[in-house]
Amino acid sequence: MYSLIRPLLFSFNPETAHHITLDALQFVYRLGLLPLFVKHPVDNPHKVMGLTFPNSVGLAAGLDKNGDYIDALAALGFGFIEIGTVTPRAQEGNPKPRLFRLPEAQGIINRMGFNNHGVDALIENVKRANYRGILGINIGKNFDTPIEHAAADYLIGLRRVYTHASYVAINISSPNTKNLRQLQGSDELDALLTQLKAEQEKLADLHGKYVPLALKIAPDLDSEQIRQIATLLQRHRIDGVIATNTTLTRTGVEHLAQQTETGGLSGAPLRDRSTAVIRELATVLQGSLPIIGVGGILSGKDAAEKIHAGAALIQIYSGLIYRGPELINECVKAIGNSQRS
Template identity: 65%
Template sequence: MLYSLLRPLLFRLDPEQAHEVSLNGLRFCNNYGLDALFGSRPAPLPIEVMGMTFPNPVGIGAGLDKNGEYIDALAGLGFGFIEVGTVTPKPQAGNDKPRLFRFPGADAIINRMGFNNHGVDALLENLKKTRYRGILGINIGKNATTPIEAAVDDYLICMNKVYPYASYITINISSPNTKGLRDLQNEAALSVLLSQLKMRQLELADQTGRYVPLVVKIAPDLTTEAIAGIAKLFIEHRIDGVIATNTTLSRDGLMHLPGAEQQGGMSGAPLNSKSTLVIRELALQLEGAVPIIGVGGITRGGDAWEKIDAGASLVQIYSGLIFRGPVLVNECVEAARPFLAELEAKRQQQRALWQHARAEAEAARLAAEAQAAAEAEKAKQQTSS
């Protein structure tokens, strides 16, 4: 009710200004115990994904709170998990303003923010102050000035620093607003990147005694062939999760409105079906091997359920929160409640079967290699004698 009254006032402001006013208002209410003004928190709907138990399957996507300044306020809305970032090694201002555009007639947004953030060290200082002890994803990227061939260095810098604070770490290779970033989704480049990040993840897990899952966020503008190749690499490199999807370069569903020609990534309702199709194809290719977090165009509870039904275990909202307000969180949880437990139980069983099959295949491969080595040694001895 409160947000429906405030929305007309917020929409009179510049979008970035409205963003800051909204978040500061949420923080004020949270500080004074007034979260209930934005609606009741959803009843628990726990789900286990990536070895963690999420209080409910609905999270807030990266981009809303890039610097981790509003985590406690967002937690007061009842999210099952929170993702902050995208954060880069060094602070950067992002692209020139104006860079954020609302389209209320289509429940859509175009942004070309460009990873504007205060840098990873500032994020860490904010994380030290938060009271939140729930599941926290940290989304990391590269600085705009870092050449694409050196991108892995930026990801490793961020990964090393955020590892102690993260429940999971998201590798953002799909924003359309950093030049060349999406080139990292090409199979050859992606394989090199994932290999180095996975190696470092295992080293950090060994050093700290704590395994932090690695998640990759992909674009909605991939071909079916590209999705198949990416899925193969995720399985090969044992990536822990995938977020599908980021914003789109398409303007389908928006071209009838003035301003649709603005450069940047589009999110909101027109992205919904495109994102869901990517999730469905990704789930088909992954065959339960890697859990999916679905995001893109969720503006009602039914949208969240469609993504879960397509193959997602969790969902995230962002643009829908701007147009619908905090009531959307509870709506999405309730839409999933009647079906989630049974569906996820089937997926867990499928994942266990896949892991068993993979373990058997790996054991068979090692046995074959050992046998081949023994036969080669025997042949060598026979030759020398």
């Protein structure tokens, strides 16, 4: 079905196509017609970070930045949905165009820059949604908050979303907010995680509810950096790690005109790099905390490969653009089969 409408969607510029697709999905969902088009995957429940996931295939952050489409997206059969990245205050993001397809490589380059309506608007959307499944809320910092004060933005985000989220994702790995990735440095990360862990414990006492924290990291890290981050995650008792965000490298797409666009590359060209980071993390972590694997999953085989590399759950974004919602079911099945074999 999706393969029939994809040429039409690809005739629009990518950001317009994004809005058309999500609005159409919402429309069909509200008419109650979505079950005619999508087959719900068979449940394959997993307990991760103390939460029970009905299946291990989630929606990655950035597709529904404001939580406008939670119910419609959940109806596609995801085991969990991650919304955001949301910042304390609303911001426009980078000037358009800022989203580019690389169809020959099944890749996407984006430099969106955390365009979002702010955390309060997101919470209103979460309250309005009927979805009662696993909801991750991904938080970031405003572009104009100096990097030295980044922790203040993450603390605002954490406090505001805490009671509304099943888990909170801490995004320090977007390449499109100046200097953000500096927060992955040992000293900066140590300081940030100290404050976030203390706040999580305070909020858990206050609300009588423990909400796990997951750190989202970049694929552009060397082995030493991966080892340092993994050690800090363990030391600060962070509940999970999401690997990975988009890459600044252009390996595999050097020959394509769009590769000169500034921004993070996702989709198929990211797959092996992201899997390598997962594998290295898994080696250091030895199961002490779960890995959510994301990056370049365009088939069930890719999903199973992430699980084999050490991921407990997976997420998809670019694969949805190239393959449509059928990919969800295909990944759930492939993971189930690979776990049985």
